Amino acid sequence: xxxxxxxxxxxxxxxxxRLPVNQTLLVSKTTLRNAKQxxxxxxxxxxxxxxxxxxxxxxxxxxSGTAVVSVSQALxxxxxxxxxxxxxxxxxxxxxxxxxxFSWTEFFKEYLLPEILPLGLAIMSALVGAFVNMKIPxxxxxxxxxxxxxxxxxxxxxxxxxxxxxxPVIQLMALYLCQGFTTFLYISLLSHLGENVAxxxxxxxxxxxxxxxxxxxxxxxxxxxIDRLTSDVQDFKSSFKLCVSQGIRSSTQTIGCICSLxxxxxxxxxxxAATIPLIVLIGTFVGIxxxxxxxxxxxxxxxxxxxxxxxxxxxxTVRAFANEPLEARAYEELLRKSQNINQxxxxxxxxxxxxxxxxxxxxxxxxxxxxxxLMSVKEINPGQLMSxxxxxxxxxxxxxxLSVLSGTAVxxxxxxxxxxxxxxxxxxxxxxxxxxIPYHCLLGHLKFDDVHFTYxxxxxxxxxxxxxxxxxxxxxxxxxxxxxxxxxxxxxxVERFYDPTSGKVMLDGVNILELDPSWLRGKAIxxxxxxxxxxxxxxxxxxxxxxxxxxxxxxxxxxKLANADSFIxxxxxxxxxxxxxxxxxxxxxxxxxxxIARALLKNPSILILDEATSALDAxxxxxxxxxxxxxxxxxxxxxxxxxxSTIKNADVxxxxxxxxxxxVGNHKDLKxxxxxxxxxxxxxxxNE
Numbered sequence: 001x002x003x004x005x006x007x008x009x010x011x012x013x014x015x016x017x018r019l020p021v022n023q024t025l026l027v028s029k030t031t032l033r034n035a036k037q038x039x040x041x042x043x044x045x046x047x048x049x050x051x052x053x054x055x056x057x058x059x060x061x062x063x064s065g066t067a068v069v070s071v072s073q074a075l076x077x078x079x080x081x082x083x084x085x086x087x088x089x090x091x092x093x094x095x096x097x098x099x100x101x102f103s104w105t106e107f108f109k110e111y112l113l114p115e116i117l118p119l120g121l122a123i124m125s126a127l128v129g130a131f132v133n134m135k136i137p138x139x140x141x142x143x144x145x146x147x148x149x150x151x152x153x154x155x156x157x158x159x160x161x162x163x164x165x166x167x168p169v170i171q172l173m174a175l176y177l178c179q180g181f182t183t184f185l186y187i188s189l190l191s192h193l194g195e196n197v198a199x200x201x202x203x204x205x206x207x208x209x210x211x212x213x214x215x216x217x218x219x220x221x222x223x224x225x226i227d228r229l230t231s232d233v234q235d236f237k238s239s240f241k242l243c244v245s246q247g248i249r250s251s252t253q254t255i256g257c258i259c260s261l262x263x264x265x266x267x268x269x270x271x272x273a274a275t276i277p278l279i280v281l282i283g284t285f286v287g288i289x290x291x292x293x294x295x296x297x298x299x300x301x302x303x304x305x306x307x308x309x310x311x312x313x314x315x316x317t318v319r320a321f322a323n324e325p326l327e328a329r330a331y332e333e334l335l336r337k338s339q340n341i342n343q344x345x346x347x348x349x350x351x352x353x354x355x356x357x358x359x360x361x362x363x364x365x366x367x368x369x370x371x372x373x374l375m376s377v378k379e380i381n382p383g384q385l386m387s388x389x390x391x392x393x394x395x396x397x398x399x400x401x402l403s404v405l406s407g408t409a410v411x412x413x414x415x416x417x418x419x420x421x422x423x424x425x426x427x428x429x430x431x432x433x434x435x436x437i438p439y440h441c442l443l444g445h446l447k448f449d450d451v452h453f454t455y456x457x458x459x460x461x462x463x464x465x466x467x468x469x470x471x472x473x474x475x476x477x478x479x480x481x482x483x484x485x486x487x488x489x490x491x492x493x494v495e496r497f498y499d500p501t502s503g504k505v506m507l508d509g510v511n512i513l514e515l516d517p518s519w520l521r522g523k524a525i526x527x528x529x530x531x532x533x534x535x536x537x538x539x540x541x542x543x544x545x546x547x548x549x550x551x552x553x554x555x556x557x558x559x560k561l562a563n564a565d566s567f568i569x570x571x572x573x574x575x576x577x578x579x580x581x582x583x584x585x586x587x588x589x590x591x592x593x594x595x596i597a598r599a600l601l602k603n604p605s606i607l608i609l610d611e612a613t614s615a616l617d618a619x620x621x622x623x624x625x626x627x628x629x630x631x632x633x634x635x636x637x638x639x640x641x642x643x644x645s646t647i648k649n650a651d652v653x654x655x656x657x658x659x660x661x662x663x664v665g666n667h668k669d670l671k672x673x674x675x676x677x678x679x680x681x682x683x684x685x686x687n688e
Contacts, residue, residue, distance in 0.1 A: 102417040103424070111197045122189035123248055129182035130252035132175050133394060134260055139175060141387030143168040148382050186249075190241045198237040204423050205229055213427045214497040215456045223309030227302040228422060232415040235298075239412020243405050250398035250405070257391040257398075264384050264391075268370055286352045290406070293345040295414045300338035307331050352406075356399070367392045429499060434516040442524060443508050444605040444636030446471040446494065451503035453489060463489050465659040466503070471636060471652075478639040478647035480680065481656035487640045490656075491608045494638065495527055496520060507606075526604035530611040532595030534583030539568055540575040542583075542594055546601035554601060562597035563627040564590070592624050596631065606636045644681055653677065 112119055146168060209217075209225055217225075262269040311318055311327045318327055371385045380388070446469075453464040463486045471477045479487040492498055493505050496517050505512045512520060521527075526546075534542045543555045550558075555575065559565040567590055571577040583591045599607070609628065625646065641647045648667045655663035655670070655677045663675050670677035 102413045103420045115193050118189045118193045122186045125182045125186035126248040130249045132179045133253050134256040136175050137387040137390035139172045140390055141383035144386040145383030190245050194237045194241040198233050201233050208423050211427050211431050213429050221306030223306030224302045227305040232418045235415035236412050239408045243409050246401050247405055250401045254395050254398045257395045261391050264388050265380055290348050290410045294410045297338055297341040304334040307334050432518045435514050436516050436519045442605045443473040445473045445508050447506040449504040452501045454501050463659050476637040476650045477652045478650035479654050485656035486659045491610050525606045526599035527608045528595050528599050532591050534579050536581045538576045543597045546598040550601050558597040558601040561600055562593045563623050564593035564597050596627055600631055608638045610640045
């Protein structure tokens with residue numbers, strides 16, 4: 001049997017499998033069975049793959065020496081691709097986003113069990129309320145019988161009439177009061193329970209968003225994530241409360257009333273019960289179809305929310321290009337998709353409920369017709385018929401309520417499944433865990449050893465192609481080159497926003513994959529990019545974001561080092577000045593200096609400056625550059641710049657082109673060399 005290597009990309013992981021390849025079109029059962037065993041054995045080497053995913057691997061065959069993964073829905077691994085030798089395009093795996101099943105076991109253990117007391121009380125209240133409702137038809141029947149007896153005896157004394165009605169009326173009033181109290185109790189308890197569950201769901205979902213990789217947020221629109229955090233949780237909460245309260249009550253009433261009916265008249269009850277299973281069966285099949293429509297509708301609604309969020313967040317750009325009509329049309333098109341599916345969903349729910357109501361009302365009419373016959377032959381009395389009729393109407397209302405709840409439950413389970421889909425999602429890069437280099441031992445020695453990297457969204461395009469670079473402690477190293485050369489990607493790997501496809505990034509001789517990412521980003525590295533993002537709080541809160549435990553004096557000291565204290569003190573509210581969303585109330589230079597102060601507050605050993613001054617005017621650039629000159633002292637600094645004039649004094653300049661480092665040296669040596677760096681300088685000087 002011949003072998004060849006197959007590259008398999010699963011999520012953000014790259015696997016290289018040595019698999020058997022048959023050279024003929026005909027594949028024997030033995031060959032195929034052996035191949036499958038080797039395939040699974042290869043996969044089991046990767047502990048991050050679950051067995052259920054391995055079992056879903058399709059059979060593979062080989063034609064003319066080219067390995068081909070075949071049929072059986074390819075690989076049902078989310079975001080997976082199979083790249084086989086000799087194939088130009090990867091075989092895309094089926095995307096299961098939005099089809100995650102609702103995790104009932106986890107929901108009960110993690111969310112309901114801590115709230116078991118209010119849940120139990122709510123269920124008990126609903127059951128008591130249902131039991132009380134079952135007693136009401138009998139009490140009404142007794143009242144009718146008394147009225148009938150008094151009518152037959154022809155009582156003319158009002159006092160005797162009132163005395164005769166006193167006992168059944170008091171009984172009915174007690175039942176009605178008990179019914180009202182239990183209704184108040186279970187609705188209040190379920191409201192308390194529902195809010196607690198929704199709060200915990202939103203918290204866990206938000207924590208999951210914060211734990212995900214940068215690549216996850218690259219792939220998903222902000223609006224889509226916010227939609228799951230708000231609309232989906234709200235839909236699930238509303239459905240949960242309604243289904244528990246009305247579902248338990250209606251189901252109990254239906255069962256109890258059927259038992260009561262049987263004790264009153266077995267013949268009527270058997271006739272009534274014969275039609276109920278048919279209604280339930282129809283409802284089950286219709287519910288499956290409605291659930292699929294609901295899932296699709298929620299998916300399109302999330303897309304519309306994502307579009308709206310994107311447009312609102314970039315409103316200035318929309319206004320600058322006068323593209324309001326364009327964005328309005330795009331948003332309307334997305335809404336139309338959701339609207340059309342929701343309309344079909346509404347028609348389906350309406351048709352089901354309409355047919356159900358016709359059937360249930362027909363049952364009541366049948367009860368009156370058959371009951372009248374039984375009364376005429378003296379098998380039941382008027383009170384029993386009244387009791388039977390009220391019980392049948394109660395069953396009708398309960399079943400109608402259950403039919404409405406079926407649509408609500410469909411929406412709720414679908415929304416809950418979408419929430420749990422992201423709660424369960426595990427990042428490939430953890431946020432915590434690993435080694436920590438003590439501060440007094442941290443030198444800041446960075447080394448790139450034959451680093452290759454490909455972005456998850458662009459599997460076919462390798463951004464870094466074997467980067468090797470040694471950045472000594474307290475050395476300033478600048479990366480330059482044309483756009484798309486991979487400069488910012490190098491900075492992202494140091495921050496461990498992504499992991500290299502192959503090769504190593506070392507910090508003080510330790511692979512950063514072994515270091516605690518939270519410590520690496522929170523303590524060791526300070527990152528300042530071209531467009532710093534500020535939060536909508538005060539200036540002080542934005543600076544303290546670099547170290548939430550810092551004192552006011554430390555905040556002011558960092559601001560002074562960043563040349564920011566002078567303009568902050570000139571604000572009417574000083575450090576308490578609100579900067580607005582994304583720092584809209586500040587100039588570019590002011591935002592950049594506050595970002596520098598924020599990075600300095602954690603006193604990092606390594607400073608990464610990703611084109612920190614390229615978007616500023618000349619005066620702001622001078623002030624920011626002056627601040628940077630102060631803070632770069634005694635730190636390892638990685639500078640990424642387009643303007644070569646800002647990196648003349650760097651200890652080492654690395655020139656990148658096409659994902660590779662093509663030249664290394666200082667400004668004087670590289671300029672004298674007459675290579676790419678020299679050409680870049682001439683190009684920039686000619687454009688000035």
